[in-house]
Structures are given as C-alpha cells and as structure tokens.
Amino acid sequence: MRIAPLLSVRGLEVEFGTDQGVARVLDRINLDIAPGEVVGLVGESGCGKTTLARAILGILPPAAHTRGGEIFFKGRDLLREPAGAVNDHVRGKAITFIPQDPFTSFNPVFTVGTQMLDLMKWKSPRLRDADGATAGGRWPALLRRYPRARYRADRDAVLDILRAVQMPEPERALTRLPHEFSGGQRQRLMIAMALLPRPDLIIADEPTTALDVTIQAQILKLLAALVRDRGVSVLFTTHDLGTAHEICDRIVVMYAGQEMESAPTDSFFQRPAHPYTRKLLESLPSPDAEIRDIPGEVPSLIDPPSGCRFHPRCDFATAECRATRPGLSPVEPGHTVQCHHPVTAAR
Numbered sequence: 001m002r003i004a005p006l007l008s009v010r011g012l013e014v015e016f017g018t019d020q021g022v023a024r025v026l027d028r029i030n031l032d033i034a035p036g037e038v039v040g041l042v043g044e045s046g047c048g049k050t051t052l053a054r055a056i057l058g059i060l061p062p063a064a065h066t067r068g069g070e071i072f073f074k075g076r077d078l079l080r081e082p083a084g085a086v087n088d089h090v091r092g093k094a095i096t097f098i099p100q101d102p103f104t105s106f107n108p109v110f111t112v113g114t115q116m117l118d119l120m121k122w123k124s125p126r127l128r129d130a131d132g133a134t135a136g137g138r139w140p141a142l143l144r145r146y147p148r149a150r151y152r153a154d155r156d157a158v159l160d161i162l163r164a165v166q167m168p169e170p171e172r173a174l175t176r177l178p179h180e181f182s183g184g185q186r187q188r189l190m191i192a193m194a195l196l197p198r199p200d201l202i203i204a205d206e207p208t209t210a211l212d213v214t215i216q217a218q219i220l221k222l223l224a225a226l227v228r229d230r231g232v233s234v235l236f237t238t239h240d241l242g243t244a245h246e247i248c249d250r251i252v253v254m255y256a257g258q259e260m261e262s263a264p265t266d267s268f269f270q271r272p273a274h275p276y277t278r279k280l281l282e283s284l285p286s287p288d289a290e291i292r293d294i295p296g297e298v299p300s301l302i303d304p305p306s307g308c309r310f311h312p313r314c315d316f317a318t319a320e321c322r323a324t325r326p327g328l329s330p331v332e333p334g335h336t337v338q339c340h341h342p343v344t345a346a347r
C-alpha cells in the first residue's frame with residue numbers, strides 16, 4: 001500500500017514578469033514527498049529549484065505569481081487555505097526553511113538567544129490558541145503574552161537543539177551576536193532554528209553552497225542524521241549530485257521548469273532513464289562533483305521550447321517530443337520518468 005504523501009505539488013505553474021516578457025518558470029510541476037523522506041531536487045542553475053522551494057513556502061518574490069496548480073500539505077491545498085491559517089500553522093512551523101546564505105539570514109543587531117526565543121514565541125510546538133498568537137489577532141502582536149512556563153520550556157528546547165547541532169557552549173551562544181559565529185556555525189544555527197518548531201518538512205535551498213567544502217560535508221551529514229532521528233521530511237535543492245547521493249532517499253531532476261525524472265537514489269544513479277539525467281551523470285568528472293553545464297543552452301523561459309523543454313538538446317527527440325509534453329511513465333516501483341523515449345536497459 002502506498003503511504004499518502006506529506007506534500008504533493010500538482011501541476012504548479014509560476015510566472016515571473018520581466019522587462020522582456022513573462023517567464024514561465026515552473027511549467028506544471030509535480031512533486032511528492034513522503035513522511036520522513038529526504039528528497040533531493042537537482043538541476044542546472046536557473047531551472048527553477050529556488051522558485052519551487054519558495055512557492056511551497058508561500059514566499060515568492062513580488063514579480064512572481066502562481067498561475068495554477070495545487071500544493072497539498074497533509075491533504076490541504078495551501079494555495080486555497082486562508083493566508084492567516086497558513087501563516088500561523090504551516091509557514092515557519094510545520095514547514096520550515098534553511099536558506100542558502102547563513103550570512104544574511106540573521107538580524108545583525110539581536111543576540112542569537114533573542115532571535116531563537118522570538119521564533120519560539122510565535123512558532124513553538126507548545127503554542128496553543130489560548131496563548132493569543134492564533135486567536136485571530138485580538139491583541140496587537142507586541143502585546144501578546146508569552147506565558148512564563150512556556151518561555152522556560154522553550155528556552156530548554158533551544159538549549160537542547162543547540163547541543164544537538166553540536167554548538168559549543170550553548171548557554172554562551174545565546175548571548176552572542178550573529179557576526180561572532182563562523183559561517184559553518186551560523187549554518188548550524190539555521191539548522192537549529194529550522195528544527196525548533198518540530199516541523200514535518202524542512203525545505204533546505206542549497207543550504208551549504210556558501211561554505212567551505214569540508215564544512216559543507218560535515219553540516220549536511222549532521223542535518224541528515226538529525227532529520228532521520230526525528231522523522232522529518234526534507235526537500236533539499238542542490239546542483240551537487242555527490243551530496244544528493246550521500247543524503248537523499250530520492251532524487252527529482254528538473255530542467256527548465258519541468259520535472260524530468262524521479263527515482264530512489266540507487267536506481268537514479270544505476271538506471272537513469274531520462275536522456276537528460278544520463279547527460280547530467282555523464283558530465284560528472286567524478287561521482288562527488290558538481291553538475292557542469294552540459295552541451296547546448298538552457299532555453300529562455302520567456303519563449304520556451306514546445307512539448308518537452310529538453311527536446312532541442314536531446315539526442316532522441318522526435319516530432320512527438322516537439323509537439324506534446326510527455327506524461328508520467330513508470331520505470332520500476334517508485335521510479336518515474338517524463339519522456340516519450342526513455343532510455344531502458346534494452347537501448
């Protein structure tokens with residue numbers, strides 16, 4: 001029996017208004033994440049990974065708008081839920097975010113302790129409607145109470161999570177300002193903040209690309225261990241197939257705003273079925289290297305190719321590929337490909 005997904009994105013379309021015209025950045029994207037699953041979203045730069053991550057969180061930039069589709073989270077469509085309910089119960093609480101850049105994600109003028117406890121004031125797992133924050137805004141935000149007992153329990157939880165991310169001297173860390181931490185430590189703090197509300201899903205958008213390579217590996221292993229212990233799902237965007245191989249249960253490949261292939265990590269690397277996936281893997285100089293650009297141009301998203309957006313660069317393209325976008329075909333259990341001519345063992 002198939003487990004109901006925690007997150008199910010269906011036919012999501014997002015456009016950006018630009019000076020040159022409307023860019024169709026997500027073209028009817030589908031994505032499922034099961035409870036406790038770590039999913040890697042991979043693709044060349046500019047293929048729409050960040051846009052998809054932000055669309056799920058409901059934090060698209062003002063130039064972007066969602067034209068269609070559904071984002072089901074625990075069975076409810078976030079695009080059709082009241083904005084207040086999503087803000088109180090989902091964004092920053094049931095779904096949290098680890099951004100790419102640990103250097104700009106903290107407020108420079110408040111201590112780490114102030115910022116972590118402020119997060120807990122609004123998003124603590126102990127928060128109840130009676131505390132006022134979800135009571136429909138009867139009180140202005142600044143006047144809402146922070147009950148003492150909850151404050152103490154939240155502070156203990158903050159210290160626990162700082163220990164879990166292996167932050168040295170957690171009590172002292174609370175009194176320090178963000179700039180007093182190294183990049184790697186700041187990213188540990190971001191992981192701590194993302195875990196604090198006890199989310200069901202963490203969206204991590206290239207969480208370590210700003211860091212030193214050896215520190216990247218340490219931090220990703222730590223993140224993977226922490227989410228496995230807690231049964232938290234992760235959507236992890238990366239252009240690094242090596243790290244995706246290390247930490248992901250399943251890998252989804254995107255190209256120019258369309259999803260191309262989704263497979264458990266082992267079959268992804270052993271039996272890639274999409275011609276684009278195969279090109280990506282062939283372009284890797286070694287298994288732990290980053291995606292290099294493969295021959296040809298990533299198409300303009302203002303006037304994208306018809307049908308399968310990969311067809312102008314594909315060795316197997318036919319008239320059918322130019323005319324219609326392929327549907328989902330199963331390759332093996334849990335492994336699907338969107339291609340009219342998937343590469344199978346027979347080829």
Ligand SMILES: Nc1ncnc2c1ncn2[C@@H]1O[C@H](COP(=O)(O)OP(=O)(O)O)[C@@H](O)[C@H]1O
Pocket residue numbers: 016017018023025043044045046047048049050051052061063301
């Ligand atoms: N603020 C913006 N305004 C206009 N276009 C944007 C904006 N942000 C991203 N885009 C376009 O959306 C596409 C996907 O970008 P992005 O989601 O950042 O890709 P990725 O994270 O995979 O590198 C790119 O073609 C980019 O040019």
Ligand SMILES: [Mg+2]
Pocket residue numbers: 049050051206
């Ligand atoms: Mg990005």
